[in-house]
């Protein structure tokens with residue numbers, strides 16, 4: 001088999017894996033939402049169909065760089081992914097997971113902030129904010145330009161930061177689960193954690209909810225570090241009960257496709 005065909009098949013396989021992983025994870029949390037908060041997604045059917053379409057398109061964009069790197073890893077020894085757990089000290093396993101999360105979080109914060117500049121918001125990020133309020137299906141609902149900024153992170157990091165293949169699996173699992181839970185419209189983590197000292201530094205649904213309400217704040221992915229350092233952290237949002245008002249009022253109020261006027265005019269953040 002030629003290298004080109006092998007790379008194409010690898011990209012297709014990765015697209016399939018990312019797509020199925022998205023459908024399974026978002027589907028599971030959407031089901032949990034139906035069971036525990038019936039009616040929370042009432043009236044959002046058309047939005048959910050749109051979220052699924054954009055997310056599946058994103059799966060293909062994620063699949064290509066991942067497929068190329070996976071092919072290079074197995075055929076040419078590319079990347080610093082290792083499979084012999086003894087190659088690095090055991091303490092490095094959790095450290096590597098944290099390093100990947102910190103690097104991804106930094107990349108996400110700054111590219112996300114950049115995509116809130118008016119011109120780039122219209123081009124790349126308005127699609128994600130069309131979900132008002134977002135649902136568990138919005139985890140990968142990105143315009144292709146935004147999807148591309150997310151798709152290259154892990155495939156580039158594996159060339160720089162050594163990581164055990166199982167630790168990489170944990171990074172991807174955390175990425176997938178947090179992407180879904182941060183958008184599903186209710187807090188999955190216990191109150192003592194979210195509102196306690198740990199929640200002061202970790203991002204969960206309550207934090208990202210406020211980003212979707214107010215736009216010009218709370219840009220981070222996993223950690224509140226950059227938001228706090230840069231003064232863009234505006235605290236935690238709260239969730240409306242199923243069928244209640246809250247940010248559903250904003251949806252019913254019919255914001256336009258862009259950001260709220262107060263934010264739209266700003267050059268940055």
Ligand SMILES: [Zn+2]
Pocket residue numbers: 128134183208212
């Ligand atoms: Zn979001």
Ligand SMILES: [Zn+2]
Pocket residue numbers: 112116125129211215
């Ligand atoms: Zn945003």
